[in-house]
Amino acid sequence: MNGLELKKWRKLLNYTQEQAANEFGVTRPTIQNWEYEITPVPVAVDLASRQLLRRWKQRPGFGPVTLVYASAPLSPTQDRVDRLPTLFCRRYLDNNAAFLRVLELRSSSNFFNPLILDDTNLIIWGGPQLMEECEKLHLQG
Incomplete structure (x- = not known):
């Protein structure tokens, strides 16, 4: 820098x-x-x-952001692929809106490896940290 x-x-x-x-x-x-x-x-x-x-x-009001997720697990160690995953990308006004969508999708059988990206495609949220943040929002609402 x-x-x-x-x-x-x-x-x-x-x-x-x-x-x-x-x-x-x-x-x-x-x-x-x-x-x-x-x-x-x-x-x-x-x-x-x-x-x-x-x-x-990572502020709730930061945006726009993009939610990216796969329709099947993305595992580099898996020898056999049962089904080819599809990647889904959708822009949201802010983190909060993306969190709400994650909460809607979390029990779907086609929702894996979610990430929230900024406008330069850098990861803001991902993995367990993303799910914990969404759960906090769910408990507040």
């Missing part, structure tokens, strides 16, 4: 330099030095910024 990318990340999350400094446990001048490339952005900050961005995208 370079200084321009750090600034772009900060603006995307609507952070001031002070807020970004608090997230990383540094001072505002340190953020300034990184953004103006006076000093290089540490690898640890790059990794932390990716995790913070992922958490930001």
Whole structure:
């Protein structure tokens, strides 16, 4: 990550330099030095910024998102395939809308390996974490 990318990340999350400094446990001048490339952005900050961005995208209101799932299990270790899986993709306004659809589909015999992707096709939610989040929503409603 370079200084321009750090600034772009900060603006995307609507952070001031002070807020970004608090997230990383540094001072505002340190953020300034990184953004103006006076000093290089540490690898640890790059990794932390990716995790913070992922958490930001996991907000219920974040969107649009795409729900992707298969009609049969996707297993790289399975020798024999009983049926070829079909992949389904559908865009939703936000995570919350995708969670509701997962709740509708979860008991279907044609619902496997769900993922929720952002607009750059990076995984926001998947696996047990996705199902736990949907279950929380179900218990609230």
